[in-house]
Amino acid sequence: MTARKIRGQDSWGSGAWQASRGEDDEGNKIYHNGVDLINKPLNSEVAFCDGEVTKIGYPYSQSPCNPSWSDEKKTKHRRKRNLRYVQITDFQGVKVRLFYIAPSVALHDRVKKGDPIGIAQDLTKIYPADKTHKTAITPHAHIECIIGDGFVEPIEYLNIEVE
Ligand SMILES: [Zn+2]
Numbered sequence: 001m002t003a004r005k006i007r008g009q010d011s012w013g014s015g016a017w018q019a020s021r022g023e024d025d026e027g028n029k030i031y032h033n034g035v036d037l038i039n040k041p042l043n044s045e046v047a048f049c050d051g052e053v054t055k056i057g058y059p060y061s062q063s064p065c066n067p068s069w070s071d072e073k074k075t076k077h078r079r080k081r082n083l084r085y086v087q088i089t090d091f092q093g094v095k096v097r098l099f100y101i102a103p104s105v106a107l108h109d110r111v112k113k114g115d116p117i118g119i120a121q122d123l124t125k126i127y128p129a130d131k132t133h134k135t136a137i138t139p140h141a142h143i144e145c146i147i148g149d150g151f152v153e154p155i156e157y158l159n160i161e162v163e
Pocket residue numbers: 015032034035036141142143
């Protein structure tokens with residue numbers, strides 16, 4: 001597998017493990033539970049472990065658009081609704097999730113490390129350059145590892161080669 005680059009700080013945040021993600025509605029601080037690996041939209045993404053596809057999920061709410069929203073907000077919400085992730089459970093029972101890919105695998109498929117599992121989806125139209133962001137988000141895939149009900153740092157756990 002080729003070495004990957006981790007998303008550094010851009011106008012929308014940093015892709016580092018435990019980078020700040022602001023606060024929730026109750027004012028609790030939110031931290032990045034994974035690591036962002038730079039890619040290009042429409043490029044192939046691969047599995048980072050051997051295992052079984054145990055979920056093809058949605059990172060964002062599937063709720064319908066509110067009719068009172070602007071057209072721009074509705075379009076953005078629809079684009080977020082289309083984003084997907086693939087979860088592979090490895091032989092230790094650890095869930096490895098790769099976000100923002102159009103899946104090319106199906107539930108219960110067995111995969112090997114390095115197998116293509118999807119095509120990178122385009123985040124730059126959802127997080128573009130605008131009045132408060134100098135640049136669009138750096139195109140990336142988000143990877144996270146869940147052991148029990150906690151997250152672990154994925155680069156070390158999965159032994160991902162980074163530049
Ligand atoms: Zn991320």
